[in-house]
Amino acid sequence: MSSVSQPATSSAAATTTSKRVDPSLNGPLQQAAAANDAARVRELLARGAEIESRGHQGRTPLVTATKNRAVDAARVLIDAGADVNAKDDIQDSAYLYAGAEGYDAILRMTLDHGADLKSVNRYGGTALIPAAEHGFLSTVQMLIKAGVDVNHVNTPVWTALHEAVVYGDGSQKYQDVVTALLDAGADPNIRDGQGRTVLANARNNGQTAIVRILLNHGGAQ
Structure with missing residues (x-):
């Protein structure tokens, strides 16, 4: 009897402890990041949007936020663990792009969260x-x-x-x-x-x- 009930308990525990990823939320996350809607970004992440999902030109939500100079959205994403070194299809990361464009507020956040100082752009x-x-x-x-x-x-x-x-x-x-x-x-x-x-x-x-x-x-x- 215990051999039957134990797997069910283990499965239930796994369901409650693992985070569900909802791909349908990735598009709205990209949009919220671009619009600098920090509250919406936070909500979508909590609902299961993938923080490293890829959108237009292979951009992560953080790269999207950075390219739109969306400081508040970038802060939420970085605080939630977004990879500041993840590059899009043209080899821009949040760190590299913020540095190139003089977006100092976002650059400072990337430097404080593990920016790879040796990473290089497409040039x-x-x-x-x-x-x-x-x-x-x-x-x-x-x-x-x-x-x-x-x-x-x-x-x-x-x-x-x-x-x-x-x-x-x-x-x-x-x-x-x-x-x-x-x-x-x-x-x-x-x-x-x-x-x-x-x-x-x-x-x-x-x-x-x-x-x-x-x-x-x-x-x-």
């Missing part, structure tokens, strides 16, 4: 490289402090320092980014794919203020 670059490219000083400083390699070379053979000069306009924000990178140990003499140093690129682009900064930090032609 083979760390989060620091596009942050420097866009002149996002606070983001650059945050990533430097976190420990991202300031001398990482991406697939186009550029470092963060190269991209701040190649894509920058030499304005004050780019001067500040270049200074922050150099002060953090960025090597001004790493050459790009055409054999050019950062100093050579700065001179070619007429960025006289940045040329002076590079010369003061050991930059060579």
Whole structure:
């Protein structure tokens, strides 16, 4: 008799302790994440939506929230255990995208929840490289402090320092980014794919203020 009743008890226990996943809720979760509806995200997760489900372009709900700068929704997802390093079909994760776009609030959350500082985007670059490219000083400083390699070379053979000069306009924000990178140990003499140093690129682009900064930090032609 005990051999008959015991499996039934065990099965009931398993049912009550395991979380049911309801795939029908994954679409609404993506929508709530995009709309920054934190309360709805929390409700759907509690009802059984899959936190790592994939939507448009292979985005997880957290990547969807990040690409919509939905800070409140991202916070709920991260606090619930969403993977900050999960990438979509074009190799963007919440961490990488927040860094690239200067979404510092979300970036800070990803850094506090296990962001992989060595992960790279589809161009083979760390989060620091596009942050420097866009002149996002606070983001650059945050990533430097976190420990991202300031001398990482991406697939186009550029470092963060190269991209701040190649894509920058030499304005004050780019001067500040270049200074922050150099002060953090960025090597001004790493050459790009055409054999050019950062100093050579700065001179070619007429960025006289940045040329002076590079010369003061050991930059060579």
